Amino acid sequence: MRFLINSFFIFFALFSSSLYAADTGWLQLANTGWMNDNTPRHAQVRLLSSAQENGKIEVLLDVKLDEGWKTYWRSPGEGGVAPEIVWSSPVESTDWQWPTPGRFDVAGVSTQGYMGDVVFPITVTSNEKLDKLAGTLTLSTCSNVCILTDYPFELDLTEPVPADFTWAFNQAKGAVPPSSGLVEQTKVGFANDKLIIELQKNTGNSWEQPNIFTDVVEGAALGVPVIETSGEHLTATIDVGDDWGGESPDLTGKTISFVVSDGDISQQISHQVSTFTGTIASKVSSASLWQVVLFALLGGLILNLMPCVLPVLAMKLGSVLMVPQGEQKTIRRQFLLSSSGILVSFWLLALLMTLLRVGQQAVGWGIQFQNPWFIGFMVVVTALFTANLFGLFEINLGSKANTRLATAGGHGNSGHFWQGVFATLLATPCSAPFLGTAVAFALAAPMEELWLIFTALGVGMSLPWLLIAAFPAIARLLPKPGMWMLKLRAILGVMMLVSSLWLISLLIPHFGVSTSTSIAVIFLVLLVVFIAIKRGVRAAILPFILFAVFAGGFVWMTQEQHSGSRSLVKDTVNWQPLTEQAIADALADNKRVFIDVTAEWCVTCKANKYNVLLRDDIQQLLSEPDVVALRGDWTKPSPEITAFLQKRGQVAVPFNQIYGPNLAEGEVLSTILDRESLISVMNQAKGATK
Numbered sequence: 157m158r159f160l161i162n163s164f165f166i167f168f169a170l171f172s173s174s175l176y177a178a179d180t181g182w183l184q185l186a187n188t189g190w191m192n193d194n195t196p197r198h199a200q201v202r203l204l205s206s207a208q209e210n211g212k213i214e215v216l217l218d219v220k221l222d223e224g225w226k227t228y229w230r231s232p233g234e235g236g237v238a239p240e241i242v243w244s245s246p247v248e249s250t251d252w253q254w255p256t257p258g259r260f261d262v263a264g265v266s267t268q269g270y271m272g273d274v275v276f277p278i279t280v281t282s283n284e285k286l287d288k289l290a291g292t293l294t295l296s297t298c299s300n301v302c303i304l305t306d307y308p309f310e311l312d313l314t315e316p317v318p319a320d321f322t323w324a325f326n327q328a329k330g331a332v333p334p335s336s337g338l339v340e341q342t343k344v345g346f347a348n349d350k351l352i353i354e355l356q357k358n359t360g361n362s363w364e365q366p367n368i369f370t371d372v373v374e375g376a377a378l379g380v381p382v383i384e385t386s387g388e389h390l391t392a393t394i395d396v397g398d399d400w401g402g403e404s405p406d407l408t409g410k411t412i413s414f415v416v417s418d419g420d421i422s423q424q425i426s427h428q429v430s431t432f433t434g435t436i437a438s439k440v441s442s443a444s445l446w447q448v449v450l451f452a453l454l455g456g457l458i459l460n461l462m463p464c465v466l467p468v469l470a471m472k473l474g475s476v477l478m479v480p481q482g483e484q485k486t487i488r489r490q491f492l493l494s495s496s497g498i499l500v501s502f503w504l505l506a507l508l509m510t511l512l513r514v515g516q517q518a519v520g521w522g523i524q525f526q527n528p529w530f531i532g533f534m535v536v537v538t539a540l541f542t543a544n545l546f547g548l549f550e551i552n553l554g555s556k557a558n559t560r561l562a563t564a565g566g567h568g569n570s571g572h573f574w575q576g577v578f579a580t581l582l583a584t585p586c587s588a589p590f591l592g593t594a595v596a597f598a599l600a601a602p603m604e605e606l607w608l609i610f611t612a613l614g615v616g617m618s619l620p621w622l623l624i625a626a627f628p629a630i631a632r633l634l635p636k637p638g639m640w641m642l643k644l645r646a647i648l649g650v651m652m653l654v655s656s657l658w659l660i661s662l663l664i665p666h667f668g669v670s671t672s673t674s675i676a677v678i679f680l681v682l683l684v685v686f687i688a689i690k691r692g693v694r695a696a697i698l699p700f701i702l703f704a705v706f707a708g709g710f711v712w713m714t715q716e717q718h719s720g721s722r723s724l725v726k727d728t729v730n731w732q733p734l735t736e737q738a739i740a741d742a743l744a745d746n747k748r749v750f751i752d753v754t755a756e757w758c759v760t761c762k763a764n765k766y767n768v769l770l771r772d773d774i775q776q777l778l779s780e781p782d783v784v785a786l787r788g789d790w791t792k793p794s795p796e797i798t799a800f801l802q803k804r805g806q807v808a809v810p811f812n813q814i815y816g817p818n819l820a821e822g823e824v825l826s827t828i829l830d831r832e833s834l835i836s837v838m839n840q841a842k843g844a845t846k
Contacts (some may be wrong), residue, residue: 229268
């Protein structure tokens, strides 16, 4: 009986020692001068450890906080102190791992830390064989007051390890952000006192509840990230100052460490800071709102010189000649109405962009030209304008009806308004200088700024029209009416005819070459037939010859573009499909990458192609062994191309970018390509020869 009793006590002692060995138990806040015995102990801490193996000791720090109290992450933010252990034992190094924190904003002060229960896995390294691991934990806890408390502790490493320690340690490590799994690509840049972080989430996953927690950067003070998301793409803008609230130090070249989280998933990222060029982040960081508004005004103004709009403006100026001398009020009214049509059109575009953003859809400049029904509508409108300019039909009403329509906003008013609308619609496939910057900023900015920028675009495009409305005498600088007016009208008709044929060519990707060619030929034949009926067979001979040339040119152009069998200038570059993986593979092989994102409906793309990309020296450059040429086609809706552009903050084509061993972050070229700049950047991107 005594043997059994002794055995029981021995077993109990061993079991107890196994359960509590290398375990400090719960350490509570010690009494302080301002506390009494009834003051609740708001924080409890407990440390457990493994045995020492190969010089390493695993330690678990468990912190329990009462409701309303918090402690801090390794980078506390604008206030607070991170937990710290000062070792009494001979410790060489401490690998303190931190679970994903939360953000707490109180009275304008933002901090990063934890509430409730948090467990820290810590790995300690010592070159000596230790029997005990001792130290003092300093823990800062805050509610409406902040308390900095020391917890002395000692762990007996000679005691058995708790049975569930390894499982608990692995569980704690599972809450520590890994270095992969959430983000596919990262870009960090600095410009004008702002740090910009761009993240591309894993393919097929949109951001839902993202947050970013930044580590301390020596000599700099980082503000709270302002986060914008669009599908898989995230852009965070962070204000940067110095430690004393002054001007920001230059962070270019430094390595930034941060944690990004989305719901229960997080990732630890360290990335070198570069200077952004040509991305939405650079535009947001380097251009203030008033600068972007100025860009919008200039971009809208330049649109009047693009081949899409110029025929309408010329037609508008020609209509001034039909106004009797001395009626400056009539000229002013006509041009103000056209200007209002332009402004209303840009407001409608802003409304469309707003609705698309609310619906999390892709947005971009000119994307309506990806819709065949919109193109078909524009073909009909330009065809009617063409027929009218050739004098095939007129709207003739009685004097009473004309007076009524003029005063009520009919042909006299609404016609001029719709000319402004028509000019705006024709402008959308054109990407003018400054336009891309303004639109990209608008589509990433708050809604009120989006509307302001689109209004500035409308005002910019309206400026020539408003100038004539303000000073009608300018329009009178044109020669007096005469036979030349009929010739001008015919020239404008030819210009509008070319626009109509170009629009028909945009139907080829949707309906095929044969169908689109048939539409163009039928349209030209009908024009000749109606000219013959209206003005006689003899008057139709010259238009027949001209239209036959147009028809032949249209057929040749479509065959050349879509079969590649005929071309005055052959494109010898081996273009590859554009993918992010293709860029990564090329850079891994120490090669340069030239990217061309284009669309059949993009007039500026065509100008870049024939003025720069098809030049012999550029063709030879893009065919060099260390160059990979990638092309993306945005003629039709393409989620892949849209995501590619959005990732780089682009909303319009053409888009050209160059990567290389010396340009790992890529450099975006100007909207209108320049041969010398292209060659210079390609040479800059070239790395050392292997």
